[in-house]
Amino acid sequence: xxxxxxxxxxxxxxxxxxxxxxxxxxxxxxxxxxxxxxxxxxxxxxxxxxxxxxxxxxxxxxxxxxxxxxxxxxxxxxxxxxxxxxxxxxxxxxxxxxxxxxxxxxxxxxxxxxxxxxxxxxxxxxxxxxxxxxxxxxxxxxxxxxxxxxxxxxx
Amino acid sequence: xxxxxxxxxxxxxxxxxxxxxxxxxxxxxxxxxxxxxxxxxxxxxxxxxxxxxxxxxxxxxxxxxxxxxxxxxxxxxxxxxxxxxxxxxxxxxxxxxxxxxxxxxxxxxxxxxxxxxxxxxxxxxxxxxxxxxxxxxxxxxxxxxxxxxxxxxxx
Amino acid sequence: xxxxxxxxxxxxxxxxxxxxxxxxxxxxxxxxxxxxxxxxxxxxxxxxxxxxxxxxxxxxxxxxxxxxxxxxxxxxxxxxxxxxxxxxxxxxxxxxxxxxxxxxxxxxxxxxxxxxxxxxxxxxxxxxxxxxxxxxxxxxxxxxxxxxxxxxxxx
Numbered sequence: 001x002x003x004x005x006x007x008x009x010x011x012x013x014x015x016x017x018x019x020x021x022x023x024x025x026x027x028x029x030x031x032x033x034x035x036x037x038x039x040x041x042x043x044x045x046x047x048x049x050x051x052x053x054x055x056x057x058x059x060x061x062x063x064x065x066x067x068x069x070x071x072x073x074x075x076x077x078x079x080x081x082x083x084x085x086x087x088x089x090x091x092x093x094x095x096x097x098x099x100x101x102x103x104x105x106x107x108x109x110x111x112x113x114x115x116x117x118x119x120x121x122x123x124x125x126x127x128x129x130x131x132x133x134x135x136x137x138x139x140x141x142x143x144x145x146x147x148x149x150x151x152x153x154x155x
Numbered sequence: 156x157x158x159x160x161x162x163x164x165x166x167x168x169x170x171x172x173x174x175x176x177x178x179x180x181x182x183x184x185x186x187x188x189x190x191x192x193x194x195x196x197x198x199x200x201x202x203x204x205x206x207x208x209x210x211x212x213x214x215x216x217x218x219x220x221x222x223x224x225x226x227x228x229x230x231x232x233x234x235x236x237x238x239x240x241x242x243x244x245x246x247x248x249x250x251x252x253x254x255x256x257x258x259x260x261x262x263x264x265x266x267x268x269x270x271x272x273x274x275x276x277x278x279x280x281x282x283x284x285x286x287x288x289x290x291x292x293x294x295x296x297x298x299x300x301x302x303x304x305x306x307x308x309x310x
Numbered sequence: 311x312x313x314x315x316x317x318x319x320x321x322x323x324x325x326x327x328x329x330x331x332x333x334x335x336x337x338x339x340x341x342x343x344x345x346x347x348x349x350x351x352x353x354x355x356x357x358x359x360x361x362x363x364x365x366x367x368x369x370x371x372x373x374x375x376x377x378x379x380x381x382x383x384x385x386x387x388x389x390x391x392x393x394x395x396x397x398x399x400x401x402x403x404x405x406x407x408x409x410x411x412x413x414x415x416x417x418x419x420x421x422x423x424x425x426x427x428x429x430x431x432x433x434x435x436x437x438x439x440x441x442x443x444x445x446x447x448x449x450x451x452x453x454x455x456x457x458x459x460x461x462x463x464x465x
Contacts, residue, residue, distance in 0.1 A: 022262045023269040024284035028246050030305045031187045032341045035247040038285030091338050092345040094456070096287065099446070106448040107332045114333040129334035130348030130456045131448045132406065136254070138261040138286045146249070146285045150340045177417045178424040179439035183401050185460045186342045190402040193440030251442065291409070293416040293441045301404070301440045 003084045006120050017075040018042045021138070027080035033091070034149045036076050040141040041068035050140045054103030057142055062097065063112040065143040070113040073147045074120060081151060088150040089124040090117055096144040099133040106131040113145060158239045161275050172230040173197045176293070182235035188246070189304045191231050195296040196223035205295045209258030212297055217252065218267040220298040225268040228302050229275060236306060243305040244279040245272055251299040254288040261286040268300060313394045316430050327385040328352045331448070337390035343401070344459045346386050350451040351378035360450045364413030367452055372407065373422040375453040380423040383457050384430060391461060398460040399434040400427055406454040409443040416441040423455060 007014060020026050020037060028035045041048050041064075049065035051057050057065070081087040095110040110131050117125035127147075137144050162169060175181050175192060183190045196203050196219075204220035206212050212220070236242040250265040265286050272280035282302075292299050317324060330336050330347060338345045351358050351374075359375035361367050367375070391397040405420040420441050427435035437457075447454050 020284070021286075022266040022284070023273065024248065025281050026283070028281065028283040030244065030246055033188075033343075035283040035303070037247075037283040038287075089340065091340055092347075093334065101446065104446065104448060104450045111332040118333065126335050126338065128336070128338040128345040128347040129330070129332065130454065131331075132348075132444065132454070133446050133448060134287065135290050135445050136256065136259065136288050138259060138288060140259045144285065144287070148345070175439070176441075177421040177439065178428065179403070180436050181438070183436065183438040185399065185401055188343075190438040190458070192402075192438040193442075289442065290445050291411065291414065291443050293414060293443060295414045299440065299442070 003121060006122065010119060012071070014075045014078060015043065015071055017079045018072050026076050029080060029151055032151055032153055034077065034080060034151055036073055036147040036149070038144045038146050039069045039072040039076065040139065041065040041143055042072060043068055047139055047141055049142045051142055052098045052100045053109065053142060054100035059109065062109045062142055066109050066113040067116055069143050069145045070116045073145055077149055086151045088152045090121060090127040091148040091150055092128045094130045094132070094146040096132045096134050096137060098135065098137050098142045104133070106133050109143070158276060161277065165274060167226070169230045169233060170198065170226055172234045173227055181231050184235060184306055187306055187308055189232065189235060189306055191228055191302040191304070193299045193301050194224045194227040194231065195294065196220040196298055197227060198223055202294055202296055204297045206297055207253045207255045208264065208297060209255035214264065217264045217297055221264050221268040222271055224298050224300045225271045228300055232304055241306045243307045245276060245282040246303040246305055247283045249285045249287070249301040251287045251289050251292060253290065253292045253297045259288070261288050264298070313431060316432065320429060322381070324385045324388060325353065325381055327389045328382055336386050339390060339461055342461055342463055344387065344390060344461055346383055346457040346459070348454045348456050349379045349382040349386065350449065351375040351453055352382060353378055357449055357451055359452045361452055362408045362410045363419065363452060364410035369419065372419045372452055376419050376423040377426055379453050379455045380426045383455055387459055396461045398462045400431060400437040401458040401460055402438045404440045404442070404456040406442045406444050406447060408445065408447050408452045414443070416443050419453070
């Protein structure tokens with residue numbers, strides 16, 4: 001698959017898709033649209049880079065958190081599309097960044113996620129986006145990504 | 156209807172679907188997808204359990220707020236699907252919890268909503284989910300639920 | 311076009327659709343649904359009405375911010391639907407208002423957006439809505455609007 005080739009070329013090994021943190025499903029697919037549950041910067045089951053950017057976290061650490069969350073989104077999509085076979089394209093990314101008061105550069109942090117999606121998914125990684133700043137996130141995570149994607153009509 | 160039987164068995168009487176708080180519609184359905192406007196913990200037209208969990212509200216009170224908001228979501232869906240006839244399944248739940256700084260267990264509160272959806276809707280209540288912590292919500296509500304659902308193609 | 315006639319009658323000249331603030335697309339359309347990226351109160355490329363309502367901003371200023379963001383949403387839709395030709399109707403508006411602690415009347419501010427959508431789009435401007443209060447938004451904006459719309463099946 002082209003996407004897995006790109007991952008390999010980038011030296012990225014996708015993590016196992018994280019289990020839900022409660023009584024819900026990681027991904028729901030219906031009528032050509034896939035809804036991915038909110039993904040946090042988990043690495044090997046442990047939340048990385050907790051806290052607020054501009055306060056407990058540097059810009060670079062928050063960007064690495066955004067990367068980790070992106071990898072978890074990709075893992076969820078791969079697992080729910082028969083190894084990308086039914087994946088059509090990304091639709092929308094909503095990105096939430098836990099931020100110290102006065103830190104307003106959430107777009108720069110989320111660009112790390114947007115660019116990684118494009119690097120891995122190519123043209124099919126293009127997406128609409130909305131960025132948000134929040135005081136805190138569940139589990140004190142620094143970044144949360146909510147993604148919608150399209151699946152192929154014949155899938 | 157099976158869903159109404161389950162409600163009866165659970166001893167739940169659905170409230171009247173709350174009116175919109177402004178110039179919008181409670182539910183919009185199009186192309187097989189229903190978009191429910193944000194639902195708050197209203198009971199008989201009065202907002203219950205206002206304030207922040209971990210501060211003005213206990214965990215248990217916030218869970219009851221989540222239940223009330225869930226009942227309002229169910230009422231909106233029932234009203235907009237000809238008494239469940241065109242309802243196919245839940246798709247996504249986005250849950251916002253007004254939280255004191257340092258309270259990070261929003262997933263436990265939203266699980267009360269997720270489980271209630273499953274109890275009432277059975278398999279059709281499974282959903283993707285994203286949890287958020289916010290400093291405050293409109294009208295000082297403690298919980299706000301934003302739900303997307305699927306309707307039957309022949310509906 | 312009827313919509314452009316309404317705009318003219320209202321004395322509104324739509325701005326150019328703002329460019330994305332990062333590595334994403336302003337609008338993604340797929341399977342009959344258009345996803346507009348989060349729109350802020352930009353005017354001629356400059357963010358207007360920065361700050362929090364109930365603190366740095368008055369209610370009236372926040373409403374004007376909501377109007378500006380609405381015009382930008384309309385501009386994005388017009389640009390992505392071949393001058394409204396493939397536009398079917400609005401689906402959902404999610405409105406985020408940067409608010410001082412204790413200010414809970416986000417619905418009144420977002421009503422300015424909801425009414426403007428109806429004035430310009432007529433019946434096709436009806437929408438589901440969810441309102442949120444946040445401590446701050448990207449770029450210190452006072453209002454952010456996230457809109458989903460439907461396109462015509464033959465488009």
